[in-house]
Amino acid sequence: EMGGYPHYMLKEIHEQGGVCRATIKGRVHDGKVDLSGELAMDEETIKGFKAIHIVACGTSYYASLIAERVFERWTDLDIKVDIASEYRYRDSKISPDTLVVFVSQSGETADTLAAQRKARESGAYSLAVTNVQGSTLARSCDDFLLLKAGPEIGVAATKTFMGQITSLYLLALYIAKIKGTLSDQKQKELTDEMIQLAYKIETILEREPSIEDLAWKFADYKNFLFLGRGMSFPVALEGALKLKEISYIHAEAYAAGEMKHGPIALIDPNVPVVVVAPKDSLYEKTLSNIQEAKARHAPIIAVGFDGDERLASDADHVLYVPSTLEEFSPFVTVVPLQLFAYHVAKKRGCEIDKPRNLAKSVTVE
Numbered sequence: 001e002m003g004g005y006p007h008y009m010l011k012e013i014h015e016q017g018g019v020c021r022a023t024i025k026g027r028v029h030d031g032k033v034d035l036s037g038e039l040a041m042d043e044e045t046i047k048g049f050k051a052i053h054i055v056a057c058g059t060s061y062y063a064s065l066i067a068e069r070v071f072e073r074w075t076d077l078d079i080k081v082d083i084a085s086e087y088r089y090r091d092s093k094i095s096p097d098t099l100v101v102f103v104s105q106s107g108e109t110a111d112t113l114a115a116q117r118k119a120r121e122s123g124a125y126s127l128a129v130t131n132v133q134g135s136t137l138a139r140s141c142d143d144f145l146l147l148k149a150g151p152e153i154g155v156a157a158t159k160t161f162m163g164q165i166t167s168l169y170l171l172a173l174y175i176a177k178i179k180g181t182l183s184d185q186k187q188k189e190l191t192d193e194m195i196q197l198a199y200k201i202e203t204i205l206e207r208e209p210s211i212e213d214l215a216w217k218f219a220d221y222k223n224f225l226f227l228g229r230g231m232s233f234p235v236a237l238e239g240a241l242k243l244k245e246i247s248y249i250h251a252e253a254y255a256a257g258e259m260k261h262g263p264i265a266l267i268d269p270n271v272p273v274v275v276v277a278p279k280d281s282l283y284e285k286t287l288s289n290i291q292e293a294k295a296r297h298a299p300i301i302a303v304g305f306d307g308d309e310r311l312a313s314d315a316d317h318v319l320y321v322p323s324t325l326e327e328f329s330p331f332v333t334v335v336p337l338q339l340f341a342y343h344v345a346k347k348r349g350c351e352i353d354k355p356r357n358l359a360k361s362v363t364v365e
């Protein structure tokens with residue numbers, strides 16, 4: 001049932017092109033996203049939304065942080081993203097014209113369910129973005145949007161993260177269409193590129209042997225620092241989480257611009273720095289962070305776009321991914337980081353599909 005793979009996690013990483021494709025299928029027509037047949041919210045309801053809150057835990061929270069950056073770029077909504085175990089106890093203003101989106105693969109996470117009860121009491125419209133149609137979350141929200149990831153067995157979330165970002169991007173494009181905040185031409189450009197992502201993801205999977213080689217070189221380090229800016233900051237967070245949860249190596253992620261506000265003190269030849277550096281509008285800034293880390297003799301692993309030679313001259317190792325529009329870079333940059341974490345854990349002999357102390361769904365607080 002693992003389809004020839006030694007672990008579910010690896011199988012699920014390899015399914016991600018398919019998940020992206022399946023999640024988009026039937027939801028894009030003539031360069032526009034259409035979710036009208038499946039969402040309960042109608043156009044009037046959508047036009048009435050002034051704010052959006054996205055609430056989740058763990059990897060689902062990192063997917064939400066990525067979505068935050070496109071919601072603020074593509075729509076006119078005021079956006080807030082929070083961790084469910086914080087949101088439920090805070091005093092954020094949730095009004096009836098707020099759309100509150102709960103992102104949960106399982107739909108059973110205790111803190112996410114508690115946050116949903118709070119939103120419901122405030123009269124806001126709640127939407128579940130989940131992989132499990134019959135889950136408690138899907139049943140308690142006013143509305144739900146399904147990821148088409150299929151069951152995920154490995155405890156570390158991989159293909160459901162891909163399904164989450166795909167679904168959230170579709171939601172952002174759909175809301176932008178109805179609110180008229182993106183031109184037809186821009187919507188077409190974005191949906192055309194979105195359809196290409198599955199192929200790009202599959203290209204990265206073919207490069208697994210070189211990622212495995214690199215993972216073997218780095219499997220004995222005790223601390224890692226992950227850096228990224230803009231769209232790549234949440235990708236750095238997710239890359240560090242994957243590494244720590246399955247290989248038990250300490251990994252911290254920072255917004256690259258925060259480096260000189262503290263974490264730079266940690267950098268020395270024993271702390272590899274993984275920098276997510278796609279060629280986007282913040283690329284030059286990220287490159288200067290690479291140089292700062294390099295000046296302190298940290299081994300540098302960069303994730304960058306194909307053809308980016310400059311990166312190769314500054315970093316010790318580059319994991320190349322096919323280039324895409326700035327907004328979509330997380331779809332490609334996250335994949336080598338998942339494979340890197342997987343192969344480091346495998347080299348260390350860890351129990352990859354069932355890491356210690358973790359459960360697939362966290363139904364206690």
Ligand code: F6R
Pocket residue numbers: 057058059060061103104105106107108109112155156157158241245360361362
């Ligand atoms: C990490 C991981 C967890 C979950 C988190 C939320 O690999 O799987 O961080 O993302 O427990 O779970 P869901 O999405 O089911 O609410």
